[in-house]
Amino acid sequence: MKILVTVKRIPDPDESLKFAGNAIDTSSSKWVANAFDEYAVETALRMAEHIGNKDRLAEVIVCSVCPKDKRQHVTQFLAMGADRGVIVDADETAMDSQTVAKLVAEVFRREGCDLLVSGKLSQDSEGNEVAQRAAGLLDLPQASFAATLRWDRGANALTVGREVDDGVETKTIPLPAVVSVDLRIVLPHSVKNGATADDHKYSDGARLASLRGITMAKRKKVDVHTPAALGVTPSSHVAVAGVTAPEKRAAGQIVDSAQTLVNKLITEAKVL
Amino acid sequence: MSEPTTALPPALLVDLRAALASEELVTEGDDLAYYGTDRCRGDWPVAPSVVALPRTVEQVQAVVRACAAHGAAIVPSGGRTGLCGAATATRGEVVLSLQRMHRILEVDPAARLLRCEAGATVEAVQLAAAEHGLMYPVDFAAKGSAHIGGSIATNAGGVKVLRYGLTRSWVQGLRVVVASGECLRLGGGLVKDNTGYDLRQLFIGAEGTLGVVVEATLRLCAPPAGLVVALCAVPDEARVLELFARVQAHGLTLQAFECFDQGCLRRVLEHRGMQGKGPFDPPSPQHALIEVEVPEPGDAAHEATADALAECLADAQEQGLIADAVLAANGSQARELWALREDTSESLHRHRPHKSDVSVPVAELPRFLAAWRRRVVEALPGVEAVVFGHIGDGNLHLNLLQPEREDPQAFAARCKAFDEHTYALVAEHHGSVSAEHGIGLLKRAHLHHSRSPGELQMMRGIKQALDPTGLFNPGKVLPP
Numbered sequence: 001m002k003i004l005v006t007v008k009r010i011p012d013p014d015e016s017l018k019f020a021g022n023a024i025d026t027s028s029s030k031w032v033a034n035a036f037d038e039y040a041v042e043t044a045l046r047m048a049e050h051i052g053n054k055d056r057l058a059e060v061i062v063c064s065v066c067p068k069d070k071r072q073h074v075t076q077f078l079a080m081g082a083d084r085g086v087i088v089d090a091d092e093t094a095m096d097s098q099t100v101a102k103l104v105a106e107v108f109r110r111e112g113c114d115l116l117v118s119g120k121l122s123q124d125s126e127g128n129e130v131a132q133r134a135a136g137l138l139d140l141p142q143a144s145f146a147a148t149l150r151w152d153r154g155a156n157a158l159t160v161g162r163e164v165d166d167g168v169e170t171k172t173i174p175l176p177a178v179v180s181v182d183l184r185i186v187l188p189h190s191v192k193n194g195a196t197a198d199d200h201k202y203s204d205g206a207r208l209a210s211l212r213g214i215t216m217a218k219r220k221k222v223d224v225h226t227p228a229a230l231g232v233t234p235s236s237h238v239a240v241a242g243v244t245a246p247e248k249r250a251a252g253q254i255v256d257s258a259q260t261l262v263n264k265l266i267t268e269a270k271v272l
Numbered sequence: 273m274s275e276p277t278t279a280l281p282p283a284l285l286v287d288l289r290a291a292l293a294s295e296e297l298v299t300e301g302d303d304l305a306y307y308g309t310d311r312c313r314g315d316w317p318v319a320p321s322v323v324a325l326p327r328t329v330e331q332v333q334a335v336v337r338a339c340a341a342h343g344a345a346i347v348p349s350g351g352r353t354g355l356c357g358a359a360t361a362t363r364g365e366v367v368l369s370l371q372r373m374h375r376i377l378e379v380d381p382a383a384r385l386l387r388c389e390a391g392a393t394v395e396a397v398q399l400a401a402a403e404h405g406l407m408y409p410v411d412f413a414a415k416g417s418a419h420i421g422g423s424i425a426t427n428a429g430g431v432k433v434l435r436y437g438l439t440r441s442w443v444q445g446l447r448v449v450v451a452s453g454e455c456l457r458l459g460g461g462l463v464k465d466n467t468g469y470d471l472r473q474l475f476i477g478a479e480g481t482l483g484v485v486v487e488a489t490l491r492l493c494a495p496p497a498g499l500v501v502a503l504c505a506v507p508d509e510a511r512v513l514e515l516f517a518r519v520q521a522h523g524l525t526l527q528a529f530e531c532f533d534q535g536c537l538r539r540v541l542e543h544r545g546m547q548g549k550g551p552f553d554p555p556s557p558q559h560a561l562i563e564v565e566v567p568e569p570g571d572a573a574h575e576a577t578a579d580a581l582a583e584c585l586a587d588a589q590e591q592g593l594i595a596d597a598v599l600a601a602n603g604s605q606a607r608e609l610w611a612l613r614e615d616t617s618e619s620l621h622r623h624r625p626h627k628s629d630v631s632v633p634v635a636e637l638p639r640f641l642a643a644w645r646r647r648v649v650e651a652l653p654g655v656e657a658v659v660f661g662h663i664g665d666g667n668l669h670l671n672l673l674q675p676e677r678e679d680p681q682a683f684a685a686r687c688k689a690f691d692e693h694t695y696a697l698v699a700e701h702h703g704s705v706s707a708e709h710g711i712g713l714l715k716r717a718h719l720h721h722s723r724s725p726g727e728l729q730m731m732r733g734i735k736q737a738l739d740p741t742g743l744f745n746p747g748k749v750l751p752p
Binding site for chain 2: 030203205210
């Protein structure tokens with residue numbers, strides 16, 4: 001079993017946005033890993049590990065489209081426990097989701113993977129597209145927004161609890177397949193791989209890199225491909241119509257009595 | 273507590289009504305009890321007669337003058353997050369709350385100074401400094417509620433003392449309303465001002481017993497270029513200290529070096545409804561939270577610092593100082609790790625902890641803790657002792673948790689009797705009975721362990737000189 005996990009670097013969501021012309025200025029941004037990708041790698045690791053036993057049930061490969069010298073996020077996931085990395089050396093900000101999906105699909109094919117796990121979206125563009133597009137390109141069954149996942153190794157299938165608007169939809173899909181994960185996939189009982197005891201309690205949330213992981217990460221293999229070598233020409237069909245900061249909210253007012261408040265709500269805010 | 277409650281003179285109320293608008297004065301209802309106490313639960317009554325909520329310095333002066341004229345005592349009050357009862361009115365005092373004086377008055381980025389009213393929260397000051405790319409480095413868990421005025425009155429410490437010192441280090445100037453009603457300006461814009469006694473320092477840490485801080489000029493500094501945070505699983509307290517020495521020797525600039533034991537972590541995980549395990553499996557008896565400063569901006573410097581810390585910890589692991597460690601890869605993971613430490617007080621709250629905030633010389637920490645834990649086992653059967661603290665400052669927060677079935681009053685009585693053991697032990701190890709919380713009502717009977725009779729006499733002399741009629745916070749700090 002080979003699990004490919006897509007991971008992306010994004011400008012630190014903790015930092016306030018800067019604008020330059022008709023774009024967001026990321027020139028001085030700190031780049032961090034997308035949080036949903038942490039959940040995706042955690043999901044893959046829970047599937048791969050047989051708790052209480054040294055055997056691994058799957059190889060976990062993290063794949064990122066990024067400049068090859070900006071791979072801190074890939075190292076982070078290798079430190080977290082992924083087995084190896086694949087980098088597609090390209091400026092990911094100059095391509096659309098369809099190009100990223102093509103690159104990911106091609107890596108998936110060449111590696112001969114059985115499962116693609118993605119975060120449901122990246123926190124910067126919130127596109128929520130790559131997993132679905134890759135599933136289409138690979139012509140594989142998909143389950144998006146997974147909150148629970150059970151791997152039935154006998155049937156070579158996954159049963160996925162999907163968080164949808166009106167509740168949780170449970171869906172069984174045969175492998176190979178594509179899954180995108182939501183926040184609750186990292187609750188202590190969300191992932192079951194049929195080998196680790198079903199009642200095993202994982203830590204809440206994605207694991208942090210341990211010391212051993214950090215030391216090991218430096219020795220793990222990372223392959224670097226160019227888009228050309230994967231037979232993909234990067235392009236973007238997205239035209240930016242405009243980028244502006246949200247309007248600033250007016251300062252609040254402190255009023256000295258309830259009567260003044262009511263008067264202002266009637267005459268100024270006009271909400272009463 | 274046997275001190276008599278004094279009734280509010282009717283003429284005082286007339287004067288207060290003249291000085292304050294009706295909504296700036298609370299004379300009845302639940303608000304009295306709300307404003308009348310801080311976070312310290314003691315065996316004293318909560319009995320304020322009136323709460324004044326002035327909006328201006330002139331109003332504060334008027335309240336002080338009215339109280340002085342009518343012989344009514346004043347309890348100056350901030351965010352009431354204190355843990356020693358210093359902001360508690362026990363006998364009909366007038367509570368003078370600075371809550372409505374919360375403006376940030378001025379930020380001078382060139383001089384790196386911020387001037388604010390005393391009721392501004394510590395967090396509001398931090399945010400105002402951050403808007404100018406600067407930092408107010410005094411930082412503690414209650415910062416969202418604690419007022420700058422209260423933090424000055426208690427010389428608050430917190431989690432960054434190791435790197436930045438106590439509140440005292442950051443107070444450049446104060447405006448203080450004193451017993452005569454006069455508003456003194458003590459220091460301010462000048463860095464250098466060697467002109468006799470530095471009166472400003474007297475009001476810092478005085479817990480409101482000498483006057484009312486109404487405005488502060490605070491120093492700011494440049495924030496660190498970045499921070500790297502790690503949490504270590506450590507087998508015991510002695511090795512926490514060895515780890516501290518090792519990280520410092522490695523040439524890393526420590527912002528914080530905190531510790532908490534398994535008892536603390538378990539309560540935090542329970543309190544947050546975390547169903548899973550903590551960060552380490554198997555659970556660790558002790559934890560060290562390490563925050564290291566990145567010396568310059570940029571990803572490369574950040575990575576180099578993270579690598580240096582990882583290398584230092586890997587060495588420590590090889591030598592058995594730590595069992596394991598995790599490093600935060602980004603800000604949100606760092607906040608998660610910090611929350612495990614900072615949520616401790618809140619998480620212990622439901623176990624009605626009996627707390628002691630003490631400090632001992634850093635090298636004495638393991639010996640002191642071992643002796644203290646032994647005494648708990650001997651003298652308080654069935655009581656669990658959990659400890660967290662700022663190892664780098666020699667500051668420990670000792671907590672005794674109430675057994676589930678024990679009557680709260682019986683438990684409080686047992687603990688109170690045990691306090692004398694704790695503080696005598698602190699004295700034996702050349703420590704302080706109050707590291708950063710202050711004395712208030714809670715610890716005045718134990719002050720003698722840390723202050724000599726000569727010092728106590730001089731402190732009484734200062735009180736007498738600045739507040740001869742005992743107008744401000746009577747009964748606090750100095751034993752009656």
